[in-house]
Amino acid sequence: MPLRARRRSVVPAALLALVLGLSGCSQTADQPDQEAAVEQGHARPAESPQAAGPAEGATVDTPATVRTLLASGEQVTAQVDDPSRLEIGTVEGTRWSSERTVELPAAAGDASVALDGTVLVPHSDGVVVVPPSGPERDLTGLGPVTTAAMTPDGRILTGTADGEVVVRDADGAELNRLSGLESIDRIAVARDGSVTALSRPDTVLASIDLDEEQAGPLLRAGKGAGMLSTFSSGSVVASDTVGDTLLVYSTSPVRLHQMFPVPSAPWAVAEDPARGLVWVTSTGTNTVRAYDLGDGLGESRADVATVRQPDALAVTDSGAVVVGSGDGAGLHVFEPDLTTPTS
Numbered sequence: 001m002p003l004r005a006r007r008r009s010v011v012p013a014a015l016l017a018l019v020l021g022l023s024g025c026s027q028t029a030d031q032p033d034q035e036a037a038v039e040q041g042h043a044r045p046a047e048s049p050q051a052a053g054p055a056e057g058a059t060v061d062t063p064a065t066v067r068t069l070l071a072s073g074e075q076v077t078a079q080v081d082d083p084s085r086l087e088i089g090t091v092e093g094t095r096w097s098s099e100r101t102v103e104l105p106a107a108a109g110d111a112s113v114a115l116d117g118t119v120l121v122p123h124s125d126g127v128v129v130v131p132p133s134g135p136e137r138d139l140t141g142l143g144p145v146t147t148a149a150m151t152p153d154g155r156i157l158t159g160t161a162d163g164e165v166v167v168r169d170a171d172g173a174e175l176n177r178l179s180g181l182e183s184i185d186r187i188a189v190a191r192d193g194s195v196t197a198l199s200r201p202d203t204v205l206a207s208i209d210l211d212e213e214q215a216g217p218l219l220r221a222g223k224g225a226g227m228l229s230t231f232s233s234g235s236v237v238a239s240d241t242v243g244d245t246l247l248v249y250s251t252s253p254v255r256l257h258q259m260f261p262v263p264s265a266p267w268a269v270a271e272d273p274a275r276g277l278v279w280v281t282s283t284g285t286n287t288v289r290a291y292d293l294g295d296g297l298g299e300s301r302a303d304v305a306t307v308r309q310p311d312a313l314a315v316t317d318s319g320a321v322v323v324g325s326g327d328g329a330g331l332h333v334f335e336p337d338l339t340t341p342t343s
Contacts, residue, residue: 040224040242041200041201042201045226045241046283048308048309048310048327051306054307054332057334057335061330062087062325064081064083066078066080066324066325067111067311067312069313069322069323070112070314071314071322073316074091074316075088075089076322078312079104079111083104084104085102085103085104086104087101088100088130091316093335096331102128102130105125107123109122109123114149114150122145122147124144124145126138126142127156127172139172142158145160146160147159147184148187149188149195153193155170155210156170156172157208159186161183164177165195166178176211177213178215181199181204181215182201182202182204186200187208188236189230190236190252191230191232192233194207194234196208197215200224200226202220203220205218205220205225205238206254221238221240222242225238225247227267227269229278230271232276234251236249239267239280245259245262246260246266258293263282264285265285266281266282267282273315277292279313281311281312281323283311286308287306288321289304292341294341295342299342302338304334306323306332309327311324312324319335321334
């Protein structure tokens with residue numbers, strides 16, 4: 001159905017020691033005497049309070065909850081549930097134009113988008129691959145896949161629930177397998193080709209060398225990292241949902257560069273390529289904020305009230321921001337008014 005527009009885990013001491021040795025950042029949340037026995041990880045979106053709704057932009061009715069939003073150019077893909085499917089459309093200003101619907105397996109996981117616009121959807125026996133043009137392909141027989149991504153040369157990366165990253169060719173044949181994490185919940189491929197994986201149970205990020213057999217280096221990501229997104233050529237950003245912070249890392253190898261507080265329970269994160277900003281939703285406040293990372297402190301440039309339970313987020317190349325509700329409140333599409341940077 002097309003969319004209709006209208007106006008708890010414990011970090012082992014050995015891993016903790018490794019993390020502290022690798023962080024290399026002047027500002028860090030690691031406290032070895034206190035946190036070795038503190039429950040961390042297992043991040044998930046916090047339940048949102050009731051919301052009055054957006055005061056700016058437009059909303060788009062969806063017949064179901066929005067699970068994931070992905071942007072490639074001006075195309076935005078909304079992954080919705082009940083039934084599981086992709087609704088693919090374009091955004092012009094605050095107007096949504098629906099173009100295509102792709103039905104998905106009932107047990108589909110969170111979709112991701114490759115640098116060329118290919119959408120990958122993991123499921124209980126493989127990956128659905130949806131190219132920017134042409135028919136979708138369902139690569140089955142791969143076993144349960146938790147997350148999927150694609151490298152610039154077309155290799156497919158799949159994650160498993162027991163912490164393995166599997167490197168595959170374009171048809172799904174296995175080329176290599178890396179272990180070393182507790183779980184693989186997100187895989188991010190930066191524009192320079194560097195690969196980073198997130199394990200939510202123990203809130204750990206890992207560099208992934210596709211030719212190796214072991215993931216690493218490993219780095220603990222705050223108190224409970226939820227989502228992971230690429231930023232610029234060789235960086236990723238992660239929402240620390242448990243710790244109410246935004247984390248910024250360089251990749252190859254992964255290294256923490258910035259961390260700063262954000263509103264309660266941050267979840268979805270997305271790069272704003274037109275403005276060089278990072279946007280992050282906070283389900284604890286039903287808001288979405290833009291941050292300028294240029295000063296090293298994370299300067300807020302916009303703070304916008306949005307739909308209840310803002311679990312999904314995407315930003316088009318022209319700068320339109322799209323927020324998706326995990327509570328049936330639809331999509332919020334707006335063109336932001338930014339504050340002037342202080343420096």
